[in-house]
Amino acid sequence: MKNTVLIPTYRRPQDLSRCLLALQVQTKPVDQIIVVIRDTDKETWQFLAEFPAHNLPIQTLTVTSPGVVAALNTGLAAVTGDIVSITDDDAAPHPDWIEKLNTHFMADSCIGAVGGRDWVHQNNKLEDGSQAIVGKLQWFGRVIGNHHLGVGQAREVDVLKGVNMSFRQIAIKQMHFDQRMRGTGAQVHFEMAFTLALKRVGWKIIYDPQVAVNHYPAQRFDEDQRHNFNEIAFINLVHNETLALLNYLSPLRQFIFLFWAILVGTRDSLGFIQWLRLLPSQGQLAGKKWLASLRGRWQGWQTYQQCRIEP
Incomplete structure (x- = not known):
């Protein structure tokens, strides 16, 4: 082999x-x-x-x-x-x-x-x-x-x-x-x-x-810098996650995923509840992450709808 x-x-x-x-x-x-x-x-x-x-x-x-x-x-x-x-x-x-x-x-x-x-x-x-x-x-x-x-x-x-x-x-x-x-x-x-x-x-x-x-995580030479918020990188991350999952999930699970993602989400891809949870500790930064997450979800959905491909 x-x-x-x-x-x-x-x-x-x-x-x-x-x-x-x-x-x-x-x-x-x-x-x-x-x-x-x-x-x-x-x-x-x-x-x-x-x-x-x-x-x-x-x-x-x-x-x-x-x-x-x-x-x-x-x-x-x-x-x-x-x-x-x-x-x-x-x-x-x-x-x-x-x-x-x-x-x-x-x-x-x-x-x-x-x-x-x-x-x-x-x-x-x-x-x-x-x-x-x-x-x-x-x-x-x-x-x-x-x-x-x-x-x-x-x-x-x-x-x-x-x-x-x-x-x-x-x-x-x-x-x-x-x-x-x-x-x-x-x-x-x-x-x-x-x-x-x-x-x-x-x-x-x-x-x-x-x-x-x-x-040994090293320096990145693009917009996605480790441990620092960058709006473009955040939108890209959520877009990519959304697209990958929509391409895999069945139509019913796609609907469930989008509902959960917008309502709850995760620390890396915020939904409404995650924004509320992070607001006391991160303040305006939590709001920026939430808005970037919403944009990433929407753009991921648009990419999926515009260009469905078989890998």
């Missing part, structure tokens, strides 16, 4: 170096490493020209469009492996990452995707914790993530996290990452749209906490 690792990168050569060094010490060697780089990213091109590959099978590809979706679709077109594993440039897979992924794919031919835990390191501190419920879509449309805190046995889930997800090539050969996802960098929830589309056609999706990467 041949393995390809796909890494989209942008202006983070030091993080990319750590990622590539982690791939050098895999207990099962990688057969192909595809690094997709923006054409304007001179510092990363310079880094790779000087990087001591030590027989790593690195293939570099150029992308001219901004955003992770364009980068990943460019990479998918060049995959030669039976399994394609995707990680971020600011992550470092554990040495047995590829080996454990392969164990799952070899055990069950109905498994289309496998993901695992990303151990998050923030400011030299490990974000520890444990959650049994990971990557699940509740019946009314709420998505529970917790991929960075998952514990327990391997189990079926609904969605994976982009920093640690792998796919059987024959399962996704007719698919692409949804180009309707908004944003010029992270394009939050792009992986939700992709994994839900895979699940919709009947493939099993597995989450195993033992399939792990270390994750």
